[in-house]
Amino acid sequence: MAKPAINNDWSLLPGLSGNSWRPRTQQDEIHRLTPLQPLPFVNRQREYRILRKLRGARLGSKAKGFAAGELRVEWTQGRTLAPSDFSPENTELIALLIRLHQHPLLGYRLPLVTLLQRYWQLCRQRHPGWLSELQRLQRRGEPHPLRLVPLHMDLHPGNVITTDTGLVLIDWEYSADGDIALELATLCLQDADQATAWIKAYAQAFSLDTETLRIQVKRWQPWLRLLQASWYQLKAEQTQQPLMKQLATQSWQTLLSS
Numbered sequence: 001m002a003k004p005a006i007n008n009d010w011s012l013l014p015g016l017s018g019n020s021w022r023p024r025t026q027q028d029e030i031h032r033l034t035p036l037q038p039l040p041f042v043n044r045q046r047e048y049r050i051l052r053k054l055r056g057a058r059l060g061s062k063a064k065g066f067a068a069g070e071l072r073v074e075w076t077q078g079r080t081l082a083p084s085d086f087s088p089e090n091t092e093l094i095a096l097l098i099r100l101h102q103h104p105l106l107g108y109r110l111p112l113v114t115l116l117q118r119y120w121q122l123c124r125q126r127h128p129g130w131l132s133e134l135q136r137l138q139r140r141g142e143p144h145p146l147r148l149v150p151l152h153m154d155l156h157p158g159n160v161i162t163t164d165t166g167l168v169l170i171d172w173e174y175s176a177d178g179d180i181a182l183e184l185a186t187l188c189l190q191d192a193d194q195a196t197a198w199i200k201a202y203a204q205a206f207s208l209d210t211e212t213l214r215i216q217v218k219r220w221q222p223w224l225r226l227l228q229a230s231w232y233q234l235k236a237e238q239t240q241q242p243l244m245k246q247l248a249t250q251s252w253q254t255l256l257s258s
Contacts, residue, residue: 020171022075030061032173034069037238040118041111042173044071050106050175059100060169076170078163086157087194088201093160096167098205101149101180110151110176112142112223119230124237129256133226143219145179146208153178155186180206181216185224188217225255 019033034044048071051063062074081093088094116134120126152159153174161168184202188195199217203210229251236244 028075029064030073030075032071032073038122039234040115040122041176044069044173046108047071047173047175050108050172053106054103054172057099057103058166058168059096059103060172076161076163076168078161078168081157081160081162081167083157086160087191088197092167094201094205096160096169097155097183100152100169101147101183101206103150105148105177106150106175108176110153110178110182112178112227113138116223116226116230119227119234123230123233125233127229127233127252127256130226130229130252133222133255137223137226142223143179143181143216145181146213146216147180147206148177149180149183151176151178151180151183153183153186155183156190179216179220181213182220182224184213185217185220189221189224189228222258225251225258229255 019035020030022030032044032047035042045066048063048066051060051073054060055062061076064072064074066072086093116137120130120134152169152172153176154171155169159169159171161170180202184198187198195217199214200210202208203213229248232244232248232251235241236248
């Protein structure tokens with residue numbers, strides 16, 4: 001699916017993926033397009049089906065339709081969450097994530113090993129140590145889930161919208177079923193200073209042992225570091241944007257020095 005012509009009839013929405021457009025003549029919806037270049041695991045039909053499963057749960061945008069690789073979703077009126085409010089002390093945010101992780105499974109398991117292999121295949125520039133890290137994780141195998149739940153897998157302040165009726169999540173393109181500790185590990189990697197607080201909040205919410213959860217989060221962190229570096233590397237090659245190149249370089253430095 002080709003993106004709309006860049007003219008006064010469309011506005012490109014902010015975001016690193018760059019595949020969401022809002023028609024100026026129909027302000028109540030967003031068109032989420034299939035990337036012109038391959039982006040592993042992004043599938044608008046799966047995203048549409050997931051949003052349909054979540055309808056009525058007050059978790060995210062309403063899916064309006066899907067055709068020919070293009071997903072139309074209802075525009076979520078509100079403002080993005082302030083970075084300072086994206087913390088385990090925000091009880092409304094914790095309640096939102098609890099509702100997501102208590103929702104029935106989505107029916108799509110996150111294929112993390114396959115996903116990492118696909119990034120390796122698509123990228124042209126392979127950093128020293130990338131293959132050895134990928135092979136090391138493959139030999140180790142994914143951690144056995146503590147609890148299998150629906151995951152958003154792209155939680156950050158820009159994907160949390162404050163509306164008149166509460167907080168909701170947007171951008172579900174990476175959502176799937178996986179270990180609750182995997183989602184928590186993504187939050188801990190974003191802000192190491194808040195890691196202990198996130199783990200404590202989740203352990204209390206789901207009646208899990210705090211130390212068991214901490215250990216499981218630690219098991220997932222190498223997987224997430226490699227996934228993050230692989231994503232930035234592919235986007236840097238596809239877009240040639242200086243920001244993407246910088247983020248890729250920083251991610252590899254963090255991964256290969258850890």
